[in-house]
Amino acid sequence: MNPSYSRRKFMAVGTSVFGLSLLLSRCRSKSSSDAKESATAIDPCTDFSGVSETDLKTRKKLGYVDQSPRPESKCGNCNLWLPPKAGKACGGCMLFKGPVHTTGYCTYWAPQSN
Numbered sequence: 001m002n003p004s005y006s007r008r009k010f011m012a013v014g015t016s017v018f019g020l021s022l023l024l025s026r027c028r029s030k031s032s033s034d035a036k037e038s039a040t041a042i043d044p045c046t047d048f049s050g051v052s053e054t055d056l057k058t059r060k061k062l063g064y065v066d067q068s069p070r071p072e073s074k075c076g077n078c079n080l081w082l083p084p085k086a087g088k089a090c091g092g093c094m095l096f097k098g099p100v101h102t103t104g105y106c107t108y109w110a111p112q113s114n
Ligand code: SF4
Pocket: 064, 074, 075, 076, 078, 079, 080, 081, 082, 092, 093, 094, 095, 100, 104, 105, 106, 107, 108, 109, 110
């Protein structure tokens, strides 16, 4: 066997393997950063993509805030509160569409009747 041929072949294969592993690691990095971006993009508590302009205006007109200024009055104990569905962090309100925090509040707050 010719030693120089063998060394050339070894170098060619080594370079190919190194290039391929570099390419794979870049693909893996991109995939994990994409996954992080999509994980933050689908947070249901900040997703207003399906909410109409009218509902956004109603929400604002009623003075909705994510954190109630009155600890004894919050969405979680309001009569118009719609509790979160299984596996969801946010609930809703009967007055408008869109995510509503348990700790939220608006000027229409009414005590639960039960
Ligand atoms: S009416 Fe106001 S306080 Fe009551 S659940 Fe809806 S947003 Fe919250």
